[in-house]
Amino acid sequence: MVPLWMYLLVSAALFCIGAYGVLSRRNAVAILMSVELMLNAVNINLVAFWRYLTPQNMSGQAFAAFVFVIAAAEAAVGLAIIISVYRNRRSVVVEDVNLLKG
Amino acid sequence: MLELNAQSIGFLIFSAFTIGGGLGVVSSRNLIHGALYLILSLFGAAGLFVLLSAEFLAAVQVLVYIGAIAILIIFAVMLTRSLTRLGEVFNKQWWLSALVAIGMFVLILVGVILPVFSGMDTSGVSPNVATTIDLGVALVDGNQYVLPFEVASILLTAAMIGAIVIARDNE
Numbered sequence: 001m002v003p004l005w006m007y008l009l010v011s012a013a014l015f016c017i018g019a020y021g022v023l024s025r026r027n028a029v030a031i032l033m034s035v036e037l038m039l040n041a042v043n044i045n046l047v048a049f050w051r052y053l054t055p056q057n058m059s060g061q062a063f064a065a066f067v068f069v070i071a072a073a074e075a076a077v078g079l080a081i082i083i084s085v086y087r088n089r090r091s092v093v094v095e096d097v098n099l100l101k102g
Numbered sequence: 103m104l105e106l107n108a109q110s111i112g113f114l115i116f117s118a119f120t121i122g123g124g125l126g127v128v129s130s131r132n133l134i135h136g137a138l139y140l141i142l143s144l145f146g147a148a149g150l151f152v153l154l155s156a157e158f159l160a161a162v163q164v165l166v167y168i169g170a171i172a173i174l175i176i177f178a179v180m181l182t183r184s185l186t187r188l189g190e191v192f193n194k195q196w197w198l199s200a201l202v203a204i205g206m207f208v209l210i211l212v213g214v215i216l217p218v219f220s221g222m223d224t225s226g227v228s229p230n231v232a233t234t235i236d237l238g239v240a241l242v243d244g245n246q247y248v249l250p251f252e253v254a255s256i257l258l259t260a261a262m263i264g265a266i267v268i269a270r271d272n273e
Binding site for chain 1: 109110113117120121124125127128133136137140143144150151153154155156158159162163166167170171174175177178179181182190191192193195196198199200202203204206207210211214215216219220221222223224227228230231232236237240241246247250254257258260261262264265266268269271
C-alpha cells in the first residue's frame with residue numbers, strides 16, 4: 001500500500017493551492033472554485049486517516065459525507081449570492097463589492 | 103522507495119490529476135477552463151477515494167461534485183459575464199498570498215507530516231475495511247450519526263430555499 005503520508009502530502013498541497021486561489025483571485029466564481037478545492041483536500045485527509053487508522057469505525061467516512069453536504073449547500077448559496085451581486089453591480093470582481101466599505 | 107505496483111501507479115496518476123487540476127483552477131484566466139480543471143481535480147480525488155476503499159464516497163464525489171456543483175459553477179460563469187477590468191486575474195496582494203500558501207505548506211510538511219507520519223511501513227494497516235453497508239447503517243443508527251444526518255437534511259433544505267430567495271428576480 002501507499003504510505004499514509006503521501007495522501008497527506010497530496011491533501012496538504014491541494015489545500016494550500018486552494019488557499020492561494022481564495023486569497024489571490026479577483027473573480028468571485030474563481031474564489032468559490034478554490035473553496036471547493038480546499039473542501040476536497042479536507043475530504044481526502046479524512047478518508048485517508050479513516051482508512052489507515054480506524055478502518056472498522058465509520059466516523060471518517062461519515063464526516064466526509066457531511067463535508068459533501070456542506071459543500072453542496074455552500075456552492076448553492078454562494079453562487080446565488082454571486083448572481084444577485086452581479087445583477088445589482090454588473091460585476092463579479094470582489095473588489096467592486098464595496099457597498100459597506102467606509 | 104515506493105514499490106511500483108498497480109496501486110501506487112494509480113495513486114501517482116490520480117494525485118497528478120488532483121494537484122494539476124487544482125493548479126489549473128487557480129491560474130486559468132478563462133473561468134470555463136478553470137471549471138473544467140476543477141472537474142479534473144475532483145475526478146482525481148474520486149480516484150484517490152477508490153484507492154482508499156471508500157467506493158461510495160467516490161460515487162458521491164462524481165455524482166454530487168462533478169454532476170451538480172461543477173455544472174452549477176459553469177452555469178454561474180455563463181450567467182455572470184464580467185465586462186469590466188478583465189485584464190488582471192490576481193489582485194495586488196497575490197505575492198503575499200503565495201507566500202502565505204507556501205509557508206502554510208512548508209509548515210504542515212515540516213511540522214506535522216514528516217515528524218508524525220513519515221513511516222513507509224504499511225504492514226500494520228488492517229486489510230478489513232468497513233463497507234458501504236456499514237456506512238449506511240451508521241448514518242441511520244440511533245447511537246451513531248442519525249442526528250447529524252437529519253440536521254444535514256435540514257441544512258440542505260434551508261440552503262435550497264435560501265438560494266432561491268437570494269437569486270430570485272424580485273421585480
